[in-house]
Amino acid sequence: MLILLPVLNAQGVISNFTINLWGKYLSYALLAISVDMLWGYTGLLSLGQALFFSLGGYMHGMYLMRMIGTLGQYQQPIPDFLVFLGWKELPSFWVPFSSFPFAFGMVLLVPGIVAGIFGYFAFRSRIKGVYFSILTQALTYAASIMFFRNNLLLGGNNGFTDFKFILGFDILSAGTQRGLYIATGVTLLGVYALCRWLSRTKFGLVQRAIRDGENRVLFSGYAAADYKLFVFVFSALIASVAGALYVPQVGIINPGEMIPAKSLEAVVWVAVGGRGTLLGPILGAVAINMLKSWTTRAYPDMWLLILGGLFILVVVFLPGGLVSLPQRLKPVWTRIRGWFGQSSSTAPTE
Amino acid sequence: MKFIHIIPRLLIYAGAVLAFQPLSAQSAKETVIEAMLAANDREKREIIGELAGDGDPVIAELFDAWKADELFIYTTSEGDRVPVRVPGGRDAFETAEPYSLLTDAPLVDAAGAAVMPTRDNLDRVRHNNRLRRAMKEVLDLIDLGSPDPAKRLQAVQTIGFSRDLEKLPILQKRLTVEKDSNVHQATRQSIALLQLSQDDLAVKIAAVKEMEAIHSLSGYDALLAVQSEAQQAKQPELVAAATKALAAIDRHRSVVDFVGTIFRGLSLGSILLVVALGLAITFGLMGVINMAHGEMIAVGAYTTYLVQNVFGAGVVIPAFGLSVSIPGMNLEGWAYSLYFIAAIPLSFIMAALVGIALERGIIQFLYRRPLESLLATWGVSLVLQQVFRLMFGANNVQVSSPAYLSGNWTVADIVFGWNRVFVIGFAVLIVFGVWLALNKTSLGLLIRAVMQNRGMASHMGVRTTRVNMLTFGLGSGLAGLAGAFLSQIGNVGPSLGQSYIVDSFMVVVVGGVGNILGTVISAFGIGGIDQVLQQYLPAWAPGLGWVPLFGSFLQNLAQDSSVFGKILVLAFIILFLQWRPAGIFATRGRQLED
Numbered sequence: 001m002l003i004l005l006p007v008l009n010a011q012g013v014i015s016n017f018t019i020n021l022w023g024k025y026l027s028y029a030l031l032a033i034s035v036d037m038l039w040g041y042t043g044l045l046s047l048g049q050a051l052f053f054s055l056g057g058y059m060h061g062m063y064l065m066r067m068i069g070t071l072g073q074y075q076q077p078i079p080d081f082l083v084f085l086g087w088k089e090l091p092s093f094w095v096p097f098s099s100f101p102f103a104f105g106m107v108l109l110v111p112g113i114v115a116g117i118f119g120y121f122a123f124r125s126r127i128k129g130v131y132f133s134i135l136t137q138a139l140t141y142a143a144s145i146m147f148f149r150n151n152l153l154l155g156g157n158n159g160f161t162d163f164k165f166i167l168g169f170d171i172l173s174a175g176t177q178r179g180l181y182i183a184t185g186v187t188l189l190g191v192y193a194l195c196r197w198l199s200r201t202k203f204g205l206v207q208r209a210i211r212d213g214e215n216r217v218l219f220s221g222y223a224a225a226d227y228k229l230f231v232f233v234f235s236a237l238i239a240s241v242a243g244a245l246y247v248p249q250v251g252i253i254n255p256g257e258m259i260p261a262k263s264l265e266a267v268v269w270v271a272v273g274g275r276g277t278l279l280g281p282i283l284g285a286v287a288i289n290m291l292k293s294w295t296t297r298a299y300p301d302m303w304l305l306i307l308g309g310l311f312i313l314v315v316v317f318l319p320g321g322l323v324s325l326p327q328r329l330k331p332v333w334t335r336i337r338g339w340f341g342q343s344s345s346t347a348p349t350e
Numbered sequence: 351m352k353f354i355h356i357i358p359r360l361l362i363y364a365g366a367v368l369a370f371q372p373l374s375a376q377s378a379k380e381t382v383i384e385a386m387l388a389a390n391d392r393e394k395r396e397i398i399g400e401l402a403g404d405g406d407p408v409i410a411e412l413f414d415a416w417k418a419d420e421l422f423i424y425t426t427s428e429g430d431r432v433p434v435r436v437p438g439g440r441d442a443f444e445t446a447e448p449y450s451l452l453t454d455a456p457l458v459d460a461a462g463a464a465v466m467p468t469r470d471n472l473d474r475v476r477h478n479n480r481l482r483r484a485m486k487e488v489l490d491l492i493d494l495g496s497p498d499p500a501k502r503l504q505a506v507q508t509i510g511f512s513r514d515l516e517k518l519p520i521l522q523k524r525l526t527v528e529k530d531s532n533v534h535q536a537t538r539q540s541i542a543l544l545q546l547s548q549d550d551l552a553v554k555i556a557a558v559k560e561m562e563a564i565h566s567l568s569g570y571d572a573l574l575a576v577q578s579e580a581q582q583a584k585q586p587e588l589v590a591a592a593t594k595a596l597a598a599i600d601r602h603r604s605v606v607d608f609v610g611t612i613f614r615g616l617s618l619g620s621i622l623l624v625v626a627l628g629l630a631i632t633f634g635l636m637g638v639i640n641m642a643h644g645e646m647i648a649v650g651a652y653t654t655y656l657v658q659n660v661f662g663a664g665v666v667i668p669a670f671g672l673s674v675s676i677p678g679m680n681l682e683g684w685a686y687s688l689y690f691i692a693a694i695p696l697s698f699i700m701a702a703l704v705g706i707a708l709e710r711g712i713i714q715f716l717y718r719r720p721l722e723s724l725l726a727t728w729g730v731s732l733v734l735q736q737v738f739r740l741m742f743g744a745n746n747v748q749v750s751s752p753a754y755l756s757g758n759w760t761v762a763d764i765v766f767g768w769n770r771v772f773v774i775g776f777a778v779l780i781v782f783g784v785w786l787a788l789n790k791t792s793l794g795l796l797i798r799a800v801m802q803n804r805g806m807a808s809h810m811g812v813r814t815t816r817v818n819m820l821t822f823g824l825g826s827g828l829a830g831l832a833g834a835f836l837s838q839i840g841n842v843g844p845s846l847g848q849s850y851i852v853d854s855f856m857v858v859v860v861g862g863v864g865n866i867l868g869t870v871i872s873a874f875g876i877g878g879i880d881q882v883l884q885q886y887l888p889a890w891a892p893g894l895g896w897v898p899l900f901g902s903f904l905q906n907l908a909q910d911s912s913v914f915g916k917i918l919v920l921a922f923i924i925l926f927l928q929w930r931p932a933g934i935f936a937t938r939g940r941q942l943e944d
Contacts, residue, residue: 045721118924125928130639130720134855135924141852142920145913260852264728271725304736311729315722316715 016174021293023181023249025286026188030242032269032281033191034235039267040275041199042231043211044128048118048136049239050262051143052111056240057253058147059110061160062094063103064171064248068164080162081155091153100167107244108237115236116229123225123232128214137260147255159254166248177249184245188282191238195278207231268307272314274321283322378406382413383433383451386421386475395484404488412451413485422448422472424457424465432457434472448472502533538564543572555591562595570599610765611885612878617770619877620777623870624835625850626857627784628828630869632705633858635801636821638713639724643854644847645734646826649704650697650833651842652738655747657696661689667741687752690834697834698827705826709819717804717818731847738844746843755838769838776835780828781870787824788866797821801864856923862933871934876919883915 031053038044065079072080078090096102118139127135150156169176198204209217210224217224247253256262266285273284288310295303314321320328378401385397401409415421419439424432433451448457448465457465465471477485542560554576561573577592625647632640640646656676659665664678681689708730716723751769758767788794799807800817808814836846857876861868888911927933 045724121924121928125931127927127931130724131859131927131931133639133721133724134859135927138852138856138920138923142917146917149913261848264725267725268729301736301740304732308729308732308736311732312712312726315726315729316712319719319722 016177019174019181020177020249023177023184024246025289026181026184027242027246027249028266028269028289029282029285030184030188030191030245031239031266032273032285033188033195033278034238034242035263035266036270036275036278036281037195037231037235037238039270040277040281041204041207041211042228043214044228044232045133045267046136046232046235047133047260047263047267048140049235049266050258050260051136051140052115052236052239053243053246053262053266054147054253054255054257055111055114056107056243057247057257058154058160058243059097059103059106059240060244061163061247061253062097062106062154063100064163064166065160066094066098067166068162071164072162079155079160081150081158082153085150085153087153094153104244107240111236111240112233115233119229119232123228126225137263140258140260140263144255144258144260147258155254157254159252159256160247161252161254163248163251171248171251180245180249184249187241187245191241192278192282199278203227265307268311268314270321272310272321274323277321277323280321280323287322378404379408379412379451382409382416386416386423386433387431391478391481394481398481398484398488401488410489413489416475416477417482417485419474421451421475423475424448424450424472426459433475436472440474502530503536535564555588558588558591558595562591562598570596570603573599607885611881613766613770614885615878615881616774616874617767617877618881619874620774621836621839622853622857622877623777623873624773624780624832625829626854626861626869626873627780627866628825628830628832629854630825630858630861630866631784631828632822632825633855634861634864634866634869635797636717636818636825637720637801637863638717638822639720639727640713640825641724641728641851642708642731642734642847643727643826643829644849644851645731645738646701646705646829646847647833647836647850648734648738648842648844648846649701650830651749651837651846652742652747652833653697653700653830654690654693654834654837655742655749655842657693658689658749661686661692668743687754690752690755690838694831694834697830699830701830701833702823702827705829706819706823708826709822713822714815714818735844735847742844744844746841749837749842751838773835773839780831781866784828784866793817793820797824856920860923860926860933862930862935865933865935868933868935876923879922880915880919883918884911887911887915 031049034052035046035049038046038049068079070077072083074080074083076083078087078094082090082094097106118136122132122135146152147154147159148157154160163171165171166176166180169179171177199207206217206222206227209222210227214224243253243257269284269288270281271284272288273282274280288307291306292303295306318324318328381397381401385394388394388397412421415435420435420437422434422436424434426432434448434457435451436446436448438446449455450457459465538560542557542564558573558576573592573596577589577596581589628646629640629643632638632643656665660676660678661681662678663680665676667674667676708727712726712730713723716726755769755772758765786794788797796807796812796817797820799810800812800814801821804814807817832850833846836842836850840846840849853876857873858869860876861870861872
């Protein structure tokens with residue numbers, strides 16, 4: 001798929017729109033993996049992954065905003081919204097973002113620091129379970145109301161949009177979008193391989209042990225807090241990179257990506273796909289977003305009903321998600337096969 | 351409870367009636383008639399001038415008639431002059447009947463026969479520019495004597511800032527008859543303000559002292575100006591008086607701010623408490639993370655909206671493409687404003703029913719999986735939000751406040767909104783109610799037993815499923831009650847619940863799960879801190895400059911006190927949970943894992 005889609009796109013069989021859409025799905029799949037590393041493998045239901053996702057997006061967005069140069073509405077060397085707020089020159093923290101390596105560093109550094117500080121405090125005082133979920137949600141909520149303000153000098157309500165160039169390439173051209181798709185795909189593969197390797201090491205074992213019985217892990221002499229902090233920061237980084245890849249493909253980042261509901265949506269992908277597996281989240285993210293693209297076009301009023309209903313059904317009746325479906329259907333399948341066997345054999349001998 | 355708040359209102363109306371007294375023994379109408387009959391223009395103007403500050407609406411009516419050439423003098427055969435009004439003036443002589451202003455009855459001659467108006471028997475009361483100007487001056491001041499204290503207040507304040515010294519005697523005259531304490535105070539302040547712009551030094555100093563005595567907040571700028579003028583003019587006494595008055599006003603202002611902050615903190619705390627109390631039961635006692643709690647609040651708010659419309663003109667709901675029409679009772683006035691009292695129990699019942707359905711349908715499968723109850727109820731919340739949108743539209747719906755909940759009450763410059771006072775009282779009431787229900791009823795006993803140990807209670811013969819259902823219904827019903835109240839304070843729309851869900855979880859978590867008292871303390875604590883930050887952050891903002899790197903950034907952000915305050919509160923909460931991970935009151939148990 002990673003190779004097939006871009007080739008077909010270059011041949012003109014698949015539209016640019018489809019490539020773009022799939023690029024978006026793959027960035028969501030990355031976000032879903034980050035949720036799953038926390039929730040599926042470590043038992044920490046974080047409702048703050050959307051925050052790290054958008055932080056990454058914002059950091060990359062700042063670079064893209066700088067690349068607009070003087071091509072904005074006001075033809076000024078600073079971003080339009082700053083002109084609108086009455087700024088004559090760039091605020092100091094904006095200046096270094098014209099360098100891509102710096103912006104990329106920030107994509108890793110800022111969410112990493114936020115996650116590190118929050119995680120340090122949260123895990124040190126052994127906040128867990130529901131409390132952890134509620135606190136991460138509060139953190140995201142606080143950040144979103146902050147990003148909605150113009151005073152933060154990060155675009156307020158409207159966020160960043162109207163990007164023109166990335167690394168010197170025209171961001172809207174088919175070639176660039178194809179490149180971004182490939183980059184997202186490669187990152188997804190890399191992260192998948194890394195997480196798969198990690199989950200098979202001793203580290204992964206401890207991780208799952210924390211999920212299943214944290215106190216026993218503690219009593220066995222492991223510093224559970226350090227493990228959790230590592231996973232938390234690691235997931236934040238995955239989410240952040242996902243956000244950074246998402247922004248140039250979608251062409252906009254605003255605080256709407258940060259509201260608590262977005263984190264929960266990512267949790268749905270994982271739940272539907274199958275938590276505690278690595279393929280599940282990818283499957284869930286892609287499947288649900290395909291469903292969403294279709295429903296919001298065909299029946300816009302029904303999307304929330306479907307999403308909500310799906311959530312309830314999966315949680316109550318299919319805790320293992322889509323991935324567990326074959327396993328669960330096995331008995332049904334054998335029974336069906338049994339029926340056929342019964343009907344075909346003329347003399348049941350039992 | 352609801353009627354108590356009507357009483358101060360009635361008292362104020364009574365006060366207004368008492369305050370509305372004519373300035374002289376003569377009624378306003380008699381004065382106008384006297385002016386009509388007066389011999390010459392100068393005399394007429396003087397008599398009209400006496401009406402300044404009188405609020406009788408008849409003045410405006412008669413002046414308008416005068417200017418429209420509708421007033422005439424009829425001279426009887428005995429030579430008596432009778433003031434007469436002919437609606438429509440001379441053009442209507444054929445059709446209109448003249449009536450006497452003295453008796454308000456149709457004009458009759460000595461024999462009792464109706465008088466037909468003609469050009470010969472009626473003399474028009476003339477008016478000229480100067481007379482009209484005199485009338486306008488009176489009309490400008492008519493609000494001063496209005497029976498509505500709010501109008502009087504406004505008029506008095508306008509004059510105070512007009513710097514028109516000619517109005518001074520009128521204000522002084524009003525001061526003697528004004529009974530409403532707020533208007534009285536405003537009148538004193540306006541007199542002092544007018545006196546400040548006089549040249550006489552002694553009068554000025556007296557005015558400054560007066561302002562000091564009444565702690566005039568709105569006179570602050572005027573005092574500053576006087577102070578600097580006096581410094582230039584080398585008038586040390588005036589400077590000293592002004593400085594002293596300014597200091598006194600500053601002190602008064604900080605007291606007003608402080609008390610106002612406490613009041614706002616209390617009312618915000620009450621709102622949080624009302625909103626979180628239901629959650630304290632479903633989350634705190636039952637351990638169900640009900641993310642649809644916010645939507646239960648919205649159910650209550652929409653129920654209030656429906657009840658309001660049933661009491662009023664009815665409503666058509668375009669639910670799911672069908673339009674359901676609910677007829678209204680078309681009540682008005684008093685009976686209509688009772689809708690809110692009917693809405694309170696109904697919103698409780700509605701939300702409780704939805705809650706029970708939710709418990710039976712979904713939550714009963716998830717008691718052992720708290721994290722998953724979070725996810726499933728979030729799904730429910732999405733569905734409910736969309737259902738609201740499909741039923742009531744995506745926009746906010748209008749819920750009007752009954753008269754006894756709108757308006758406010760100003761004591762010594764501190765404004766107390768009645769809906770805020772009400773919500774504080776209501777919070778006290780329902781906390782007490784919940785405490786009674788949990789501690790003094792048999793259902794409460796069962797609830798506590800089941801929540802402490804489901805298995806054991808079940809073995810003792812308690813029907814746990816039924817208790818679970820009722821407990822969840824109670825918690826949801828309380829959310830519905832909160833919704834009824836929020837409809838009076840904020841907007842009612844499909845996403846109403848979303849704006850409170852994070853706050854209410856914070857309150858319960860900080861309070862300590864399973865503890866109603868903790869919830870109360872944490873609600874008021876969070877509300878208080880939030881309001882204190884909002885009040886004082888802008889003043890502290892410049893002090894944030896020392897922070898390395900982020901100094902100017904923080905200063906900038908702190909100006910946005912409501913948002914920054916909220917963020918700081920969340921930060922405090924996270925730090926607080928460091929110190930007490932289980933909230934203010936932790937439930938102690940011997941179990942390692944729950």
